[in-house]
Amino acid sequence: EAAVTQSPRSKVAVTGGKVTLSCHQTNNHDYMYWYRQDTGHGLRLIHYSYVADSTEKGDIPDGYKASRPSQENFSLILELASLSQTAVYFCASSEEGGYAEQFFGPGTRLTVL
Amino acid sequence: GDSVTQMQGQVTLSEDDFLFINCTYSTTWYPTLFWYVQYPGEGPQLLLKVTTANNKGISRGFEATYDKRTTSFHLQKASVQESDSAVYYCVLEPSPNMGYKLTFGTGTSLLVDP
Numbered sequence: 129e130a131a132v133t134q135s136p137r138s139k140v141a142v143t144g145g146k147v148t149l150s151c152h153q154t155n156n157h158d159y160m161y162w163y164r165q166d167t168g169h170g171l172r173l174i175h176y177s178y179v180a181d182s183t184e185k186g187d188i189p190d191g192y193k194a195s196r197p198s199q200e201n202f203s204l205i206l207e208l209a210s211l212s213q214t215a216v217y218f219c220a221s222s223e224e225g226g227y228a229e230q231f232f233g234p235g236t237r238l239t240v241l
Numbered sequence: 242g243d244s245v246t247q248m249q250g251q252v253t254l255s256e257d258d259f260l261f262i263n264c265t266y267s268t269t270w271y272p273t274l275f276w277y278v279q280y281p282g283e284g285p286q287l288l289l290k291v292t293t294a295n296n297k298g299i300s301r302g303f304e305a306t307y308d309k310r311t312t313s314f315h316l317q318k319a320s321v322q323e324s325d326s327a328v329y330y331c332v333l334e335p336s337p338n339m340g341y342k343l344t345f346g347t348g349t350s351l352l353v354d355p
Contacts, residue, residue: 132284159341168250170330170345171285178341186342218284225341227273227334232284 131155132233134219140239147206149236151219159225160202161186162194165216165235174217177202178225209240243268245314245333247346255354260318262349264331267312274314275332276305277345285330288316323355 132153141147153160159178163171173186175194183194191213193205206213216237220230245266254260266274271293277285289298291307291314298305303318314331331346 161341168347170347172345173342176341220284222341225335227275227290229287229290230285230343232286234282234284 132219132221132231134217134233134236136236137234138237138239140241141206141209143210143240145209147209147213147238147240149204149206149217149219149238151202151204151233152200153202153219153221153231153233154200155221155223155231156199157221157223157231158199159222159228160196161220161222161230162192162202162204163218163220164188165218171218174204211240214238214240243272243333243336243344245274245331245344245346247331247349249349250347251350251352253352253354254321256322257320258353260316260321260325260351262316262329262331262351264314264316264346265312266314266331266333268333268336270337271309272336273334274305274307275334275343276303276314276316277330277332279328279330279348281327285328288329321351321353323353326351326353 161176162174177183177196195203219233222228222230276288278288279285289300291298296307328348333344
């Protein structure tokens with residue numbers, strides 16, 4: 129069974145609206161990550177966390193917030209969604225940081241109109 | 242800053258063809274390198290990892306070779322199948338002062354015609 133799940137799998141949002149993407153892992157991993165995937169850019173790190181109740185900025189944090197209320201759950205929040213945030217978003221977890229293998233969820237396709 | 246480069250955006254092959262995907266990296270140290278594969282509709286998954294100690298990795302019929310002299314990390318497979326159609330990412334481990342951030346290349350999309 130899937131160890132990293134994301135919800136929703138697909139979402140259409142309006143410009144200026146609030147969007148929350150959720151991620152849940154059963155790997156018992158301390159590290160969790162949010163990535164954005166765009167054609168021509170590969171995967172870019174938005175936020176990550178290595179312990180509950182704490183989050184860190186990645187490479188492209190502007191316009192995004194993150195929340196890690198527990199070891200298992202990690203959310204990505206778009207307070208004011210914009211057209212440029214249309215993308216596929218992936219959550220991942222890993223046992224350690226550094227070169228530990230990351231386990232990805234199936235992704236959430238977000239379209240902002 | 243540290244980076245990985247995949248110049249091949251898309252590769253189209255026929256079944257049983259030889260696959261070669263090129264990746265180059267730019268760092269100030271000798272990193273551990275990875276290939277992640279993303280099948281349609283799924284998230285990426287680790288295909289193989291190569292450290293500076295062993296220089297070569299093999300998994301599921303794929304082989305990756307790490308060349309420090311040319312700062313390259315190529316992925317190859319002798320005979321591809323339609324099921325190998327996916328996006329392949331060359332990935333760099335975090336730099337010593339960058340904590341936990343993997344650096345992904347832009348990906349090479351492989352399409353294998355039956």
